[in-house]
Amino acid sequence: MDISEIIGQILGFVAVILGFISYQVKTDKQLLFVHMLTCLVFSVHYYLLGAVPAAILNGVGVIRNIVYFHKDKSFYKPRLFPIMFAVIMLALGIYSSNGIHSVLIVGGLVINTLCLSFKNPQNVRKSVLLTCLMVLIYDVIERSVGGVIYESVAIISAIIGLIRFRNKNCNEE
Numbered sequence: 001m002d003i004s005e006i007i008g009q010i011l012g013f014v015a016v017i018l019g020f021i022s023y024q025v026k027t028d029k030q031l032l033f034v035h036m037l038t039c040l041v042f043s044v045h046y047y048l049l050g051a052v053p054a055a056i057l058n059g060v061g062v063i064r065n066i067v068y069f070h071k072d073k074s075f076y077k078p079r080l081f082p083i084m085f086a087v088i089m090l091a092l093g094i095y096s097s098n099g100i101h102s103v104l105i106v107g108g109l110v111i112n113t114l115c116l117s118f119k120n121p122q123n124v125r126k127s128v129l130l131t132c133l134m135v136l137i138y139d140v141i142e143r144s145v146g147g148v149i150y151e152s153v154a155i156i157s158a159i160i161g162l163i164r165f166r167n168k169n170c171n172e173e
Contacts, residue, residue, distance in 0.1 A: 008048030012146020015041040019150050023157075029069060036065035042147070051142040053096045057109045060089050064113065082117040086110045101141045108134030122165060128158040 001009075015038050022034035043058035064085045070076060093106030108131040115127035132151045139147030 004048045008045050009145055011041050011045040011048065012144055013149075014146075015045055016146045016150045016153075020153075032065045032069040036062050036069070039065060042150075045146060046142070046144065049142055049144055050098075051105075051138075051144065052098055053093050053102045054105045054138065054142065054144075054147075056092050056096050057089050057105060060085065060092060061109070061113075078117065082114050086113045089113060101138055104134045104138040104141075108132070108138070122162065125158040125161045125165075128154055129162075132158070 018034060018038040018041060022031050022038055025031050025034055039058045039061035043055045043062065046052070046054035046058060064081075067076070067081055067085075071078070089110050090106060093102065093110070096102070097106070111127060111134075112131040115124055115131065118124045118127070132154045136148060136151035136155065139151060
């Protein structure tokens with residue numbers, strides 16, 4: 001393992017910590033800000049591991065989160081932006097593909113981008129099971145320890161949320 005891979009793995013753990021923090025903050029704006037930092041650190045992490053598609057797509061995730069951070073502004077179009085970012089991710093993912101396993105990260109992040117616009121939290125949790133599983137497999141192939149931890153915890157958290165809120169009205173935003 002060379003120095004860039006070691007630094008990349010360390011950054012993966014930093015991204016995991018930021019990801020956990022992002023889900024503990026109080027407001028949507030705080031969540032989007034910390035999640036933007038998470039995507040940024042994961043982007044560098046993947047780049048240093050040589051996982052270029054994941055680096056690029058997480059970079060798009062940074063921009064997506066900046067736009068979503070400003071969703072209260074007049075320029076924000078709630079139906080347009082998820083589709084626009086999904087198309088951008090698909091195009092860049094195809095362009096940067098480094099093997100058949102790239103389909104996993106591209107598909108997972110494209111689906112995730114679209115599903116984040118769901119109003120029902122239970123539907124978001126269901127989508128997390130699929131998208132995180134796809135990214136988890138990609139992370140195993142690319143040897144992203146931080147990515148494996150992050151996606152595993154997200155899957156467990158989604159399952160807990162699905163069970164915990166299965167009989168409750170979860171249509172609030």
